[in-house]
Amino acid sequence: MNKIIFDFLPLILFFVALKLGDIYIATKVAMAATVLQIIWLKVKRQRIEASHWLNLIVIVLFGGLTIYLQDENFIKWKPTVLYWIFALIIAGALLISNNNLIKRLMGTQITLPEPVWTKLAYSWSAFFALMGILNLFVAFSGYFTIDQWATFKVFGLTILLIVFVIGQSLVLAKYMRDEEQ
DSSP states (O other), X not given: OHHHHHHHHHHHHHHHHHHHSOHHHHHHHHHHHHHHHXXXXXXXXXXXXXXXXXXXXXXXXXXXXXXXXXXXXXXXXXXHHHHHHHHHHHHHHHHHHOOOHHHHHXXXXXXXXXXXXXXXXXXXXXXXXXXHHHHHHHHHSSSSOHHHHHHIIIIIHHHHHHHHHHHHHHHHHHHHHHHHO
């Protein structure tokens, strides 16, 4: 649970800073929190996951552009870019080198038939691609304010992720029961 809170801390601080200030203050807070997160992991000699590095690069790039150009559109693109990179990495690794990253992450915890691992990887890739599209719609359709976008980004996308993980767990439960028998 502590890891989940730690991983979501920059997002939570972004949301709070937006409520107390504006998008530019919130962006600075998210950038600082992400940098401090990496420093904390380094100081504690804990493993820094690839997703932490990727998030750091994307937040510094898009957050930096947001601050420097005083254009909120860059920070609105950040979740989409991050999700699409995840989607491309998962699908690309499978298509180009037949390397199933989902299996590498979960393979020691669960045994699945190879076609199921492949479907699982493609479903995660598709999910991340869809999340990016949803973020673009809420951020740029004109139907939502910056505050509504931030609320969707923090809570909506997080809830969708949780629902997706639960759905994946229900699908995988069938295979876990088969393994026990």
